[in-house]
Amino acid sequence: MTKQRGQIVIDKILDTAERLFYTQGYCNTGINQVIDEADIAKGSLYKHFESKTDLMVAYLQRFHQRWYERIEQEISKTEDPKKKLLAILEYHGQRQHIREFGGCPFIKANNEAGMSDPRILAEIQQAKQRLKNLIKTLVSQSNHKKLMTDKELTETIYLMTEGGVAAASVFKQDKDLQAAKKILQKLI
Amino acid sequence: MTKQRGQIVIDKILDTAERLFYTQGYCNTGINQVIDEADIAKGSLYKHFESKTDLMVAYLQRFHQRWYERIEQEISKTEDPKKKLLAILEYHGQRQHIREFGGCPFIKANNEAGMSDPRILAEIQQAKQRLKNLIKTLVSQSNHKKLMTDKELTETIYLMTEGGVAAASVFKQDKDLQAAKKILQKLI
DNA sequence: AATTAAATAGACAAATCTGTCTATTTAATT
DNA sequence: AATTAAATAGACAGATTTGTCTATTTAATT
Incomplete structure (x- = not known):
């Protein structure tokens, strides 16, 4: 075929x-x-x-799928949930480097076109929610230090990832994401 | 006059x-x-x-100044450095609510026009660096629990703020910023 | 009151934008 | 081999874009 x-x-x-x-x-x-x-x-x-907007929606849908598959593939390289969590931060740093620190594609799309079509916002929300859920699952499996609750640790990791990518786009480097990884090592 | x-x-x-x-x-x-x-x-x-780009630059410069003054004014309401740090997260949540969860003006500008004029990126970098420095100073004055170093705590707070605002723009609510505030209470 | 500077309305140019349409060529299928 | 469907080049419409320019009115200053 x-x-x-x-x-x-x-x-x-x-x-x-x-x-x-x-x-x-x-x-x-x-x-x-x-x-x-x-x-x-x-x-x-x-x-x-049908339209340029439709092209944007189609791009986001395909990108969402491929993006998540790449993350799943990346964290599959280790069995340890703690290492998987660290790999998420590591991976985002690598991706931003490849992308020349252009920031998160979803956040970019949301800023520019999120309000123009409900499908765009919906796709972005689904993608971000999947990342959150993935982190949540890994946290629950991680047997971490209990410096905070599972929910709080999940939130911390998600926010550091999101914030780290934003910082990468502003300062054109990935040291905030690397710093986040080191902090996470202390927290788990 | x-x-x-x-x-x-x-x-x-x-x-x-x-x-x-x-x-x-x-x-x-x-x-x-x-x-x-x-x-x-x-x-x-x-x-x-002179041009639309110049208007963008002028808007960002004026906004940067006013934005920082608002933050300074907001944290001046308490003397306790720990409460000042919490106030930064609280304030960003309030602002996002006022802005109807449109995200960070600097990140938006950077995504759309950051590469088109060096003055735009420079202004945004300066603004973000000022926030980082402010957090750094407050952390050093906070006498926190030393669950991590000053530098790490500073980074954590900055990333949670940046990530929390991004999350607000995606999910159209401020609960991630509120969660960040509660997490910070545990960390300091 | 006279002069100078600035704000106004609006026409205009030149480029660019999305989306449509036609006529032709290419490729796949029966 | 004949038929059908899809891809192509490119003209075109109509709207919109940034930026310029002129002629006129308004306001501030001497």
Whole structure:
């Protein structure tokens, strides 16, 4: 079963949209630039996506799925729940480095287009909630020091992750995320 | 000494730009909407600001100053450094409520326009650094429990603040910031 | 009161934006 | 091989964008 012709076009569009929407921003990226860099015709884009907003939604949905799969894959490298928690912070630092400290794609999308379409906000909320739930599960399995409750530790880790990525986008480095990792080592 | 005519115009422009750039976003706000809602002429805007980017920079500079003054005023309500630290989290929750959970103005500006002009990123970095320094000073005065070092506690508080505001913008509520406050009470 | 500076309304240019449409070519399927 | 569906290039509409410019009115200053 080889790839359908249509799927190749869709993939090229979504790949390009993902790259441009993230690096330049949704508003700063025109449809014409997307079709130019994706090397497809405008008619093809509007055959598969009703509007630019729909393209944004589709990008976020696909990104949400791939993003979560990457995190799951990353923490699967160790069995220890404590190490898995540390890996989440480590991973976010690595990703921000790859992304040249452009910040969280979900937060970016939310800031620019979160209020314009309910599907956008919903997708972002679901993604963030999944991360929270993942942390919660790992915390409950971690047998941590009980310096705080499971709920509080979960919250702390989530906030340090979110804050660390934001700090990375401001200061263009990942030392806040690295610091968060060291702090977490003391807390668990 | 009453207000100069020019200053009134500048204030109206900056007030409107601040409101629209935050609620709608920089890209989603046109110069024409700014002059319409500020109720001034287009020529007046371009007399005081060379470009839309310059207006953004001026908005951020004024906002940075006022923002920091508000925080200083807020924490001046108590003498206890521990309570001052808690007040920072409390204050950010209140502000996000007022802002209808639109997130951090600096992070928003950075995501949308941080790479387009070095002055924008510089202003945002300075603002965030000031917050970090403020927390650092308060931590050093707080005589906290020493569950972690001063540096680590400072980092934790900063990250929880940054992450809490981001979470507020995603989930449209301030309970993450409230949770952060309760966690901080345990840490100090 | 006369002069100077600033604010105004609004036309305008030039570029860009999203989205539509047509005519043609390419590829997959029967 | 014939048919059907999809991708292409590109023109086009209509709206919107930033920024400029002119002519006029308003306000402050000498």
